[in-house]
Amino acid sequence: MPDEELKQVRAFDIVGNIAVVKIPEKLLPKKQLIGQALMQVHHHVRTVLNQTTPVRGEFRTRKLEVIAGEPRTETTHREGGCSFKVDLAKVYFSPRLATERLRVTKQIKPGEVVTNLFAGVGCYSVLIAKHSEAIKIYSIDKNPAAVNYMRENTRINKVGARVVPILGDARDVVKTRLMGKADRVLMPLPELAREFFDVALLALKPEGGVVHFYDFGKEPELFGPSLEFVRAAAATKGKKVELLGSRAIRSYATRVYHIVLDLKIT
Ligand SMILES: C[S@@+](CC[C@H](N)C(=O)[O-])C[C@H]1O[C@@H](n2cnc3c(N)ncnc32)[C@H](O)[C@@H]1O
Known part of the structure; x- marks a missing residue:
């Protein structure tokens, strides 16, 4: 991908073994490629999700679609010596x-x-x-x-x-x-x-x-x-x-x- 495009998908979160990206509309035709590239660079990532809506509603949730790897939204994240099981959807x-x-x-x-x-x-x-x-x-x-x-x-x-x-x-x-x-x-x-x-x-x-x-x-x-x-x-x-x-x-x-x-x- 050209540098110009790469700049637009630089920010992503890793939660447990799931990566969450926000792919801009223009780059959606390349979403699978982006997902696979993330998995190649971050070996422990098993699933890549694209966030398709902002965090919203009273439960503060967002819509996610699987763009690479295993089709799931549940994972366990480690933080401060504790484990947190979450379903990101x-x-x-x-x-x-x-x-x-x-x-x-x-x-x-x-x-x-x-x-x-x-x-x-x-x-x-x-x-x-x-x-x-x-x-x-x-x-x-x-x-x-x-x-x-x-x-x-x-x-x-x-x-x-x-x-x-x-x-x-x-x-x-x-x-x-x-x-x-x-x-x-x-x-x-x-x-x-x-x-x-x-x-x-x-x-x-x-x-x-x-x-x-x-x-x-x-x-x-x-x-x-x-x-x-x-x-x-x-x-x-x-x-x-x-x-x-x-x-x-x-x-x-x-x-x-x-x-x-x-x-x-x-
Ligand atoms: C930003 S999240 C909390 C994040 C959490 N403290 C953390 O560190 O992961 C806000 C939470 O408030 C809950 N919530 C929204 N309105 C509420 C209400 N009126 N009473 C209790 N919980 C509410 C949502 O379901 C959501 O889980």
Whole structure:
């Protein structure tokens, strides 16, 4: 393929032994060739998938087609000393969040109770259980397939007793079962973080705790508007916000970043 064309398919993810590429419309006639080339260069890749839609819908999934290798979408990915079984067509999964997951895991203190509002297949929750002395990690997701994989991943990684997978809408689950229980709340879904910030406050213990608030930030004011939002929203509930840290995780669109604020709520 000419360099001009190659440049357009440079970015791809490897999850377990599956490679995921996004092939532009113009290059679709060459998709099989691209798939085979990827398998030749990366010997452990057994399947190449082309992502044909953006990540979308409430379960944050995408459409994928097999363009080379074995016809399947399920694989097991290794990250941070843990194994995660996922079906890329049925659940959200991104290997690009590994650094962020590890960063949060390192902050957990012995004896903490953690509530993960959007837990997916349990990546944060299992890593936290494996590498910290958290006593419970309540892990909610609305996607039944994600919760099934989460159950399996807690079993595979032998952290079953401390990770509690819960199928349901985060708002309903917190209101009915998890109010006032957590020292720390994770909100790893930037699309819904603002809508669910009041739920995170309800999930925290009455004396407060830490919230990892994921959002989108636009240059040049990457963190300011998100911080203003949480401060105002917390004030309406009589709470105070202290910013412990902030980080741009990855580029999302031109001048827009997926960001996180680590917040101490009192
Ligand atoms: C970005 S993914 C989470 C990724 C996961 N934390 C990880 O590191 O792999 C967001 C998840 O939120 C779930 N979700 C969406 N709306 C929800 C809601 N209202 N309540 C609970 N889970 C929800 C989706 O099914 C999806 O699995």
